[in-house]
Amino acid sequence: MSLSSKGLTRLRDTLARHVDNGECPGLVSVIRRRGETHVDVIGDVRRDTIFRIASMTKPVTAALAMALVEQGRLRLDDPVDELLPELADRRVLTSLDAEVDDTVPANRAITLRDLLTFRLGWGGIYAPPGTYPVQAAAAELQLGLGEGPPRPAGPPEPDEWMRRFGTLPLLHQPGERWMYHTGSEVLGVLLARATGRSLGEAMREHLFEPLGMIDTGFHVPEAQLGRLTVSYSDGKLFDAVDGQWSKPPAFEAGGGGLVSTADDYLAFATMLLANGKHGRERVLSRPAVRLMTTDHLTPGQHAADGFWPGFFGAHRGWGFGVQVVTGRDELWATPGRYGWDGGLGTSWHNDPAEDLTAILLTQRAGFLLHWPLYLDFWNGVYASLDD
Known part of the structure; x- marks a missing residue:
């Protein structure tokens, strides 16, 4: 025993x-x-x-990504822009408390590795609503970005979800900071597009x-x-x-x-x-x-x-x-x-x-x-x- x-x-x-x-x-x-x-x-x-x-x-989504990497359909350090053009040419807030149009260009493209490790530059902001201007901008888009329990009835279909998310600036430079949750949501859209299936x-x-x-x-x-x-x-x-x-x-x-x-x-x-x-x-x-x-x-x-x-x-x-x-x-x-x-x-x-x-x-x-x-x-x- x-x-x-x-x-x-x-x-x-x-x-x-x-x-x-x-x-x-x-x-x-x-x-x-x-x-x-x-x-x-x-x-x-x-x-x-x-x-x-x-x-x-989240671990299940990551495991699917690794299966596609093994098959040669994805590479960890390739930019995600080809499958997620909504994330090309990112802008990044000058600080978390900046206005949403106070941005600088991203230093580099977001990669699959960034999504898997939650370092794409966006994630849950665990502060009271209204603390930062970007919180209001994100809430208005109804994307379900991780500040509460999951609610499947809320977010729109994947292409519209990505379009809306792509209008937001990043909170940090790609690869700079670990931030919870959003990487798995974006990863799910990327995996669906990579396979041509839901x-x-x-x-x-x-x-x-x-x-x-x-x-x-x-x-x-x-x-x-x-x-x-x-x-x-x-x-x-x-x-x-x-x-x-x-x-x-x-x-x-x-x-x-x-x-x-x-x-x-x-x-x-x-x-x-x-x-x-x-x-x-x-x-x-x-x-x-x-x-x-x-x-x-x-x-x-x-x-x-x-x-x-x-x-x-x-x-x-x-x-x-x-x-x-x-x-x-x-x-x-x-x-x-x-x-x-x-x-x-x-x-x-x-x-x-x-x-x-x-x-x-x-x-x-x-x-x-x-x-x-x-x-x-x-x-x-x-x-x-x-x-």
Whole structure:
């Protein structure tokens, strides 16, 4: 046994308390280590319940990009201008608090690598609305640029989305600063254009079908809506079963639009943990997975952070769509551990050194990185390791 039965019982009891006290409506957790899989289902959900996985979409979008790079259809350091002419000849704000027309020319073109590492020059601005003039300009365009939970019914179709985004100046020079979220949204449009298909169709061909992810997509088919759980925010209904994910969105959001199940996402996660293999089938090469899960940020970009002071600190970095642990400062912080969370109540990380993947799925919207449920889950996972 690679997992302690006593530790797993203690973990289940801890998770059940979070459900019983009303902190979340129900949850599914999966821990897989050295071929052993442990699943807990607590509350008003089932193992096959469909969840809105929010920003856990970002690693999937990055993996699709790596598949196309391996096929020679994209190159990491090529400018994106050919596929995204809306981003050619960028202008950059002279400062974040400048008026939107107070700009200078970009020093260089945006590349695919910039999109993957969130260094294209635009991302979430985590300040009260109205703090900076550019916030009002962006809000007026209704692009859903990352300052709140995903809302598929809001943004326009991809070409119009890119046209509107292309009217905004960059906030920083390309490659200069890590800023969250927007890189995945732009990347999704680029991948759709590169394949000549919708983002969802491209994901299905290159990832979902090879991995058997039959319940993952950008909306839930009518026949499966009974398996979609409701989502809450601040104790109130955020999205109903027949809500925003019950119909195909105009904009398939590479930064946060997917729905999935515990077993579907486990297939994706274990493929990465196996260095790109799913059973006997290779989905990505080992070098592609290693590149995707390596920290690409400079010391200055770590110091500048992207959410709040100390977000990266001395022990965290960013790969392609995933956070990467670079030093141990918590029980669960093994160097080389990677993964990401979702703002609607989801969390996933792989730990290659421990041959471990773990997933937590619930549906409570909010800024959850330090949510006690997450902390207790990951503490309990690592306390259950038995070898």
